[in-house]
Amino acid sequence: DAMVIQNPRYQVTQFGKPVTLSCSQTLNHNVMYWYQQKSSQAPKLLFHYYDKDFNNEADTPDNFQSRRPNTSFCFLDIRSPGLGDAAMYLCATSHRVDTQYFGPGTRLTVL
């Protein structure tokens, strides 16, 4: 089945230790998104790629970076995780203006 896959599902890191979260898709969608979601809150868009064009939200901290080496894969890099970065990180994809489809998320814990 076509889908959005996120790895790992659970990630534990230490304060200040860089971490990379992975997203892959078999939908061949041209847009990929990264969201941060904290407990009992709505997903908050961090950035997205439209094909190879990177679009950063104005309030996304510089600590968060992203890479999209090809259509299928997109990575979220957190350069120096702080305690406040502990959250669920969601990847989503869409084909232009169509519906966004979400992966299962990666739960990040920062010790």
Place this chain on the structure above:
Amino acid sequence: GESVGLHLPTLSVQEGDNSIINCAYSNSASDYFIWYKQESGKGPQFIIDIRSNMDKRQGQRVTVLLNKTVKHLSLQIAATQPGDSAVYFCAENLNSGYSTLTFGKGTMLLVSP
């Protein structure tokens, strides 16, 4: 650790009842709306969508109503089941040429057997 979350509005219903979840959206220029269901520990799951040229759309056991005059969206779930228990988010697309969604705050639906 993670910051303390806000308390979500909660709708409690009995199994078999019909549920109505409401959402006020923010931008009168939005032209596409989606309802997502999110179960604990999972990613949001698409339920149903509607475009601004419609005021009603029906799916299997779900209906979405759009009132552009008052910028209001609702999700009706018929014969609610315990498996429907989840947080429901509405999202609006701000007609930016591609899909950039703004999510509403979410409503928790609790279904009792």
